Amino acid sequence: MDLNSEGVKANGRRDRETGTLGKLVALLDLVALADGPMRFTDILSLSDQPRGTLHRQLSHLVEEGLLEVDRDGRYLIGLRLLTLASRSWARNEFRAIAEPHLQRLHDVTCETVHLGVLHGAEVIYLDKVEGRQSVRMYSQIGNASPTYCTGIGKAALSALDDTELATRIAGLEFHPYTGQTLHNAGELLSDISEIRRRGYAFDLEEHESGICCVAAPIRSDDGHMLAGVSVTGPAYRVTPQSLQAWAPLVVAAAQSIMMDMRNRMGPKR
Amino acid sequence: MDLNSEGVKANGRRDRETGTLGKLVALLDLVALADGPMRFTDILSLSDQPRGTLHRQLSHLVEEGLLEVDRDGRYLIGLRLLTLASRSWARNEFRAIAEPHLQRLHDVTCETVHLGVLHGAEVIYLDKVEGRQSVRMYSQIGNASPTYCTGIGKAALSALDDTELATRIAGLEFHPYTGQTLHNAGELLSDISEIRRRGYAFDLEEHESGICCVAAPIRSDDGHMLAGVSVTGPAYRVTPQSLQAWAPLVVAAAQSIMMDMRNRMGPKR
DNA sequence: AAATATTGTTCCACATAATGGAACTTTGTA
DNA sequence: TACAAAGTTCCATTATGTGGAACAATATTT
Numbered sequence: 001m002d003l004n005s006e007g008v009k010a011n012g013r014r015d016r017e018t019g020t021l022g023k024l025v026a027l028l029d030l031v032a033l034a035d036g037p038m039r040f041t042d043i044l045s046l047s048d049q050p051r052g053t054l055h056r057q058l059s060h061l062v063e064e065g066l067l068e069v070d071r072d073g074r075y076l077i078g079l080r081l082l083t084l085a086s087r088s089w090a091r092n093e094f095r096a097i098a099e100p101h102l103q104r105l106h107d108v109t110c111e112t113v114h115l116g117v118l119h120g121a122e123v124i125y126l127d128k129v130e131g132r133q134s135v136r137m138y139s140q141i142g143n144a145s146p147t148y149c150t151g152i153g154k155a156a157l158s159a160l161d162d163t164e165l166a167t168r169i170a171g172l173e174f175h176p177y178t179g180q181t182l183h184n185a186g187e188l189l190s191d192i193s194e195i196r197r198r199g200y201a202f203d204l205e206e207h208e209s210g211i212c213c214v215a216a217p218i219r220s221d222d223g224h225m226l227a228g229v230s231v232t233g234p235a236y237r238v239t240p241q242s243l244q245a246w247a248p249l250v251v252a253a254a255q256s257i258m259m260d261m262r263n264r265m266g267p268k269r
Numbered sequence: 270m271d272l273n274s275e276g277v278k279a280n281g282r283r284d285r286e287t288g289t290l291g292k293l294v295a296l297l298d299l300v301a302l303a304d305g306p307m308r309f310t311d312i313l314s315l316s317d318q319p320r321g322t323l324h325r326q327l328s329h330l331v332e333e334g335l336l337e338v339d340r341d342g343r344y345l346i347g348l349r350l351l352t353l354a355s356r357s358w359a360r361n362e363f364r365a366i367a368e369p370h371l372q373r374l375h376d377v378t379c380e381t382v383h384l385g386v387l388h389g390a391e392v393i394y395l396d397k398v399e400g401r402q403s404v405r406m407y408s409q410i411g412n413a414s415p416t417y418c419t420g421i422g423k424a425a426l427s428a429l430d431d432t433e434l435a436t437r438i439a440g441l442e443f444h445p446y447t448g449q450t451l452h453n454a455g456e457l458l459s460d461i462s463e464i465r466r467r468g469y470a471f472d473l474e475e476h477e478s479g480i481c482c483v484a485a486p487i488r489s490d491d492g493h494m495l496a497g498v499s500v501t502g503p504a505y506r507v508t509p510q511s512l513q514a515w516a517p518l519v520v521a522a523a524q525s526i527m528m529d530m531r532n533r534m535g536p537k538r
Numbered sequence: 539a540a541a542t543a544t545t546g547t548t549c550c551a552c553a554t555a556a557t558g559g560a561a562c563t564t565t566g567t568a
Numbered sequence: 569t570a571c572a573a574a575g576t577t578c579c580a581t582t583a584t585g586t587g588g589a590a591c592a593a594t595a596t597t598t
Contacts, residue, residue: 018329018332018333019289019329019554019555019556019585020288020289020290020554020555020556020584020585021289021290021293021329021330021333022329022332022333023585024290025333025335028353029353032353032356032357033356035360036360039545039546040545040546041544041545041546044545049586049587050586050587050588051545051546051547051587051588052547052548052549052586052587052588052589053585053586053587055546055547055548056585056586057585060287060288060290060291061290063287063291064287064290064291064294066294071491071493073546076357076360077353077354077356077357077360078357079357079386079388079393079395081350081353081354081357082354082357082358082393082395082410082411083393083411083412083413084297084298084301084346084350084354085346085350085351085353085354085355085411086354086410086411086412087301087302087346087411088301088345088346088347088348088350088351089351089411091304091305091345091346117348119348124348124351124352126348126351141351141355142351142352142353142354142355142356142358143352143355144352222340224340288556288583288584288585289555289556289584289585292556308574308575309574309575309576310573310574310575313574318557318558319557319558319559320558320559320574320575320576321557321558321559321560321576321577321578322556322557322558324575324576324577325556325557326556328576342574342575539598540597540598541596541597541598542595542596542597542598543594543595543596543597544593544594544595544596545592545593545594545595546591546592546593546594547590547591547592547593548589548590548591548592549588549589549590549591550586550587550588550589551586551587551588552585552586552587552588553584553585553586553587554583554584554585554586555582555583555584555585555586556581556582556583556584556585557579557580557581557582557583557584558579558580558581558582559578559579559580559581560577560578560579561576561577561578562575562576562577562578563574563575563576563577564573564574564575564576565572565573565574565575566571566572566573566574567570567571567572567573568569568570568571568572
C-alpha cells in the first residue's frame, strides 16, 4: 500500500506506462464512473480510441467478465470484479485485525463505525459496522473519497510528516461538496495542525450534508500504511458534543488496532 | 448476464481468446485464489510464463493498482478492485430493486437474507441483510459458490428448462463440502424436480455444516437472468420446520421482486 | 415506404507492445 | 566468504493490438 512511487503525478493521475493493460483499465474506469449503462457511442466519444479498436477492447473486457452487456446492448461493470474484490477483502489482514475493534466501538456508540485506508489522495473504505436503527446507509465499502473532506482522510493525513503531507496535497482540487467543505490547502493544513494537537479529526457535514463524524489515525510501524477509524452519524442525532465525547473511544480503538498489528504483523521482517 | 455463449467449455473453463488481457486476468485470478500473499517464485511455478515475462506482467498489474506488493515483496490483490467492484454493486439495478424486499423478509424472519444470481455454474451473492444477533457471518457479498450445494443455486437451476439445465450441469464436478452435499448429477436432478414441484429449495448443511437455508427462484421476464432469494440460519437455531414455515414468505418475496422488475425494467425494449 | 443518418461490426496492412532467453543484481544461506 | 536462490533488466524477435475503411444493421426523417 505504498503509493507515490514514481509514475504518480502530483494531481494523482498516473502515467500510463502499462501498454495494453493501461488502456483497458482506463476503459473499465470510464464505464465504472458513469451514472449508468453506456452505449457504444457514449464510450466512443469519451475514450479517444478509433471505433474498430474500441470495439475489440470492449469485446475482450466482456469476454473476461470485467464488463457486461445488458439486453439493450449497453455496457456496465461486470460481476466478475465483485468476486475478485470479495476475496481481496476477505483476505485483507489489516481489515481482519481491525474488525473486532470496530465491533466493540460500535457496541459502545451505537452509531456506524468505518475503517478506511489512505491511498494516494483518496480514502478507501475497507469496512463498516452499522446499527439496525439507521436506514441502511449507502454502502461505503470499497468507496473512494477525497481525503480533505472526510474524517478518516484528514486524520490519516495528520499522521504524515510535513514533507510527505506537502507532496500528498500538492495539486489537490478542492471540490465543494457541501457548504462546509474546506476550500483550499491552507484551510486543510490549519485543520490538520489542530487534528495533530488533539489527536482526532472531525467531519462536520463537509462531505455530505447531514452526516458528521469523528475519526482517529492509524499508522503501521513502518509507516507504509496509513488508515483511520471513525464513528459516523446523522447530524440531527449526533451533536458536536457527542462526537467530542466519543473522541477518546475512537482514539483508543485506533491505538488497540495498532497494538494488534504490532503483535500480529510485526514479527515478520 | 447471458453466459454460455461460445467460448465457454463444458467444464466452465473459458477459452482465452483475449490475448494479453486474458493472460493478465488469469494472473489476477491466480493471486486472488491463493490463500495469502504470494512470492514471485510461487506465482512463477503456477503460471507457465518465463521469468522475464511474468515479472513485467506483475509490474503492470501493480502499476494499475490491480495487484499490490506487501513489505515482504509478496503479491496480493489490490484495493483498486474493491473500488471498481463497489461501483458495480452500487449501480446494479436488480440489486437495488430487490433490496427493500430483502429487508422486509429479514424483518419477518429475523435471520440472514441473501440475494444471489446464477452465473454459469456458480452463484454470485449480490446482497445480504443480516441481523445483529448473529456473530457476523463471514461476508458473502461477491462470493461465488457452486450451484449444486446452495439453496439459491438449486432454486435458480430449477427455473431453467430441461435442455438448458442439462448444459449447465454437464461437466460439473461434485465436491463433497459436507456429508450432506449432493454427490452427482442424478441426485441434483431429482432434488431439482422436487424443488420445481414445491416452488422452493432447501440447503440442509450441504455447503457448510451447521448452516441451512430455504430459497426461491427469481427469473427475469426475458429469461436472461436467473437469481434467487434465501433465508439462512445456523442449524442449532433453525429447524427444518422453521424453514418450512418461512418457505411461503421467501416465495412471496421472490415474486414481489419479479413484479418490481417487470414494472421498472420491463418498459425498455 | 423509401431515403438518409446513425450506430454497430468486420477486416487487414501496419505499427506497437509483449515475449523469452540470457545476463545481471540482490538477497538469503551454508 | 562463498554459494545458491530469488528477483530484475535488457533487447532482438515475434505475436498482438491498432486504426482506417468498407460493410451491416438500426433508427430517424422525408
